[in-house]
Amino acid sequence: xxxxxxxxxxxxxxxxxxxxxxxxxxxxxxxxxxxxxxxxxxxxxxxxxxxxxxxxxxxxxxxxxxxxxxxxxxxxxxxxxxxxxxxxxxxxxxxxxx
Numbered sequence: 425x426x427x428x429x430x431x432x433x434x435x436x437x438x439x440x441x442x443x444x445x446x447x448x449x450x451x452x453x454x455x456x457x458x459x460x461x462x463x464x465x466x467x468x469x470x471x472x473x474x475x476x477x478x479x480x481x482x483x484x485x486x487x488x489x490x491x492x493x494x495x496x497x498x499x500x501x502x503x504x505x506x507x508x509x510x511x512x513x514x515x516x517x518x519x520x521x522x
Contacts, residue, residue, distance in 0.1 A: 444467065445508060
């Protein structure tokens with residue numbers, strides 16, 4: 425009985441929200457891992473968001489462009505919150521002043 429329940433849990437799909445999504449590093453990793461479904465993302469940088477949308481099918485997902493304005497009660501249900509570390513401090517696209 426326990427083993428059967430454990431197998432169902434392992435095979436379950438995990439819904440995640442991609443906060444500070446950038447161009448989708450977390451999302452791509454979870455896509456490759458399998459059994460993960462993105463229910464929405466948040467990204468303030470318009471160029472990063474444009475690339476994110478080119479790389480991933482975001483149709484029907486919840487979106488917010490500024491994490492400071494998120495109203496938690498309006499967000500979709502999710503099991504896992506992913507939040508990207510700001511790469512501007514390390515990226516040649518940033519100022520490297522982090």
